[in-house]
Amino acid sequence: MSTVSKEDYLRVIYKNLEDGILVNASLIAEQLQISNAAVSEMLRKLSNEKYLSYVPYRGIQLLQKGKIEAVKLVRRHRIWETFLYEVIKVPWYKIDEEAENLEHSSSDDLIDRLEGFMNNPEFDPHGHPIPRKNGFVPKQKKLVKLSEFKVNKSGFVRKVNDQSSELLHHLFEIGLTIGKKFSVIEKRNFDNSMVIEIENRNHTVSEKLAQNVFAEILR
Amino acid sequence: MSTVSKEDYLRVIYKNLEDGILVNASLIAEQLQISNAAVSEMLRKLSNEKYLSYVPYRGIQLLQKGKIEAVKLVRRHRIWETFLYEVIKVPWYKIDEEAENLEHSSSDDLIDRLEGFMNNPEFDPHGHPIPRKNGFVPKQKKLVKLSEFKVNKSGFVRKVNDQSSELLHHLFEIGLTIGKKFSVIEKRNFDNSMVIEIENRNHTVSEKLAQNVFAEILR
DNA sequence: AGATTGTTTTAGGAATACCTAAATTTAATA
């Protein structure tokens, strides 16, 4: 049977695979803040229960059973995030943490009702696709990392990494949120930081920050 | 520290005390569907941690620490119930079960926002008072059990027992929900069942049912 | 009072999900 713990493992695995990242035990340990030993044990269990296949040092793949569970959980997570943000107006940088708990505590029926209440949104407030009830995951246009934008290019923010609430807090402060238009004014070679214009104001952003923002290039 | 389990114990204890019921170990065991042995152990723990005082055979009293926790949880529970019912339109008889889980998975901040979103409701969809953030519990008018209504008397439903979702389902079917007006048409002495009129339709209700509905007497 | 019934506790376990410290194994590098 699936439990809160197992669901969290599956969601982390799914999310990383979704981004094309190789998922091994230590990555999970780091992201869930759990010891490597505990993760090792849990992976054995999840593997025995046919949720995933795991070849040490080579990475994890979700099996059908695990993928179905993971997609369900991601669906719950993202529907809650969207609902909290759009309907309840919970601040952008707080929704992930809140959804982290709610995702394990709501019936399928409630999730479907929330989805209907919002008129079936396709993407969450971080720009991540919301899996539909039937498991289909909406596709996104080709996106480019902000850090790869050249000087004078403009774009629309379409996705941000939601791993760090501090990052989100800062992005929110400078107005770099989903849908916003920006232009790259300047790029410094020695540290790859950039100056970008958002709503007529200039902001300097580090390379690290720019690597966590994904945008659609204009023209 | 408080956990999901402990919170459930505290909520059950509070809810029964609220109704003036003597709470002993076996009552909790029955309501939480847990063995007497497990309840006995947990009560020892809760007592050691100063959540409650427990004199075997004489009942349980919440101590300050336990009361504060319990009121918080009941607040969460009832705000969720109200929200699910009023905003999301989850059916009446489903909200308790859903709130049962959500109550453990939402921050104080979220609860306050939900409350604000609904304009600070005072009672939940079963007619139970919603404790305020500061711990104050709204008072209700004096209510009378439907089973104690005399023939020809009328009243307004103000509170129902939410222990059984089957009861709620049935009450909903015959329209005996919060705020509805009814009149007692007939009362049968041999089994204390009654015929009551609700919205121009007559319904026969058992004594058992009538003991779980509380109303304000008209005139 | 003695017997019966109901309530509570004890004894002994089980499952889940963690932990630290110490191996072990594999991968990467000099």
Place this chain on the structure above:
DNA sequence: TATTAAATTTAGGTATTCCTAAAACAATCT
């Protein structure tokens, strides 16, 4: 290839929350 570094597993625990069966205790009835 030898060494070092990183990833993984094992060993031995702990905490929490539940279980059944049996014993102990208290309240109530005859």
